[in-house]
Amino acid sequence: MLALTNWKLAISLCIIAAVYVRPGSCGAYTREIVNDKPPLQERPAWLKTCKRSNPNEDKCFRQLFEGCFPALAAGIPEIGVKSFEPLNIDQVSVSKGSGNLVLSGGFQNLVIRGPSNATVRRASLDLERRLLSFELVLPRLRIRAKYNLKGNILLLPLIGNGDVAMALKNVHTTVYTRISLRNETRTGDEIIHIDEMKVSFEVGAMRIHLKNLFNGNDILAASINTFLNQNGNEVIAELRPDLELGLADIFHGLWNNVFSKMPTKLWLV
Numbered sequence: 227m228l229a230l231t232n233w234k235l236a237i238s239l240c241i242i243a244a245v246y247v248r249p250g251s252c253g254a255y256t257r258e259i260v261n262d263k264p265p266l267q268e269r270p271a272w273l274k275t276c277k278r279s280n281p282n283e284d285k286c287f288r289q290l291f292e293g294c295f296p297a298l299a300a301g302i303p304e305i306g307v308k309s310f311e312p313l314n315i316d317q318v319s320v321s322k323g324s325g326n327l328v329l330s331g332g333f334q335n336l337v338i339r340g341p342s343n344a345t346v347r348r349a350s351l352d353l354e355r356r357l358l359s360f361e362l363v364l365p366r367l368r369i370r371a372k373y374n375l376k377g378n379i380l381l382l383p384l385i386g387n388g389d390v391a392m393a394l395k396n397v398h399t400t401v402y403t404r405i406s407l408r409n410e411t412r413t414g415d416e417i418i419h420i421d422e423m424k425v426s427f428e429v430g431a432m433r434i435h436l437k438n439l440f441n442g443n444d445i446l447a448a449s450i451n452t453f454l455n456q457n458g459n460e461v462i463a464e465l466r467p468d469l470e471l472g473l474a475d476i477f478h479g480l481w482n483n484v485f486s487k488m489p490t491k492l493w494l495v
């Protein structure tokens with residue numbers, strides 16, 4: 227245990243997180259979501275309008291963006307946008323590691339509760355420079371999933387599969403995107419398309435509990451769980467670059483699916 231808690235930043239690892247989303251729930255987030263529903267043709271009550279000449283005036287775009295959240299959380303079946311409360315993610319794969327941490331396997335059937343409580347700290351749309359960015363604060367995310375992991379932490383083997391519960395507090399996400407204006411294929415309506423996305427995040431605190439490690443050997447399981455909880459921020463820091471890529475994959479597809487169904491004629495006036 228002493229060695230474990232001293233381990234801290236002595237991790238050197240390379241984790242590749244690949245994220246796939248259950249096709250039935252939200253489509254393949256890694257690429258474009260296939261959604262053949264027609265775009266909105268009338269402006270729903272929850273969709274505010276902003277000036278095309280300056281969408282950010284008086285924080286208009288921020289309010290517009292935040293105003294969409296309750297509808298997105300509930301889902302908008304008529305345009306093929308699934309509920310994101312809870313957010314279902316099919317799989318997060320973890321493969322490869324080196325040094326003191328070696329892990330392979332991943333998490334399946336993730337159910338993430340709390341995204342609908344996001345507050346939009348900042349959001350801006352720059353049509354001239356083709357940039358759209360936003361910052362979200364998620365006070366609390368509760369994640370339930372199945373896990374299947376095999377590897378080593380220091381000299382301890384880590385092996386198991388079963389249920390995992392995770393809680394993340396004060397998740398602060400910043401998303402920068404490069405956009406283009408496109409014509410929706412069927413209606414010809416102008417829509418925003420996200421071409422590139424970069425996500426970064428900070429986590430205030432993490433709790434994690436992996437059940438059924440080592441086929442139920444409680445003593446070994448307790449030391450791994452204790453270690454992961456005591457070193458949560460360091461573990462996240464090591465995984466951050468790859469998790470950020472994984473999240474960008476998810477959000478890229480998710481937001482394109484939304485924007486492609488919201489012609490700019492409805493909200494940029």
Ligand SMILES: *[C@@H]1O[C@H](CO)[C@@H](O)[C@H](O)[C@H]1NC(C)=O
Binds near residue numbers: 366
């Ligand atoms: C949203 O926040 C409220 C107040 O903190 C909380 O009661 C509720 O459970 C949260 N919703 C979700 C889905 O986490």
Ligand SMILES: *[C@@H]1O[C@H](CO)[C@@H](O)[C@H](O)[C@H]1NC(C)=O
Binds near residue numbers: 407408409414
């Ligand atoms: C979209 O359609 C308009 C005319 O309806 C056309 O002028 C414009 O070039 C098209 N834009 C793209 C990106 O194809």
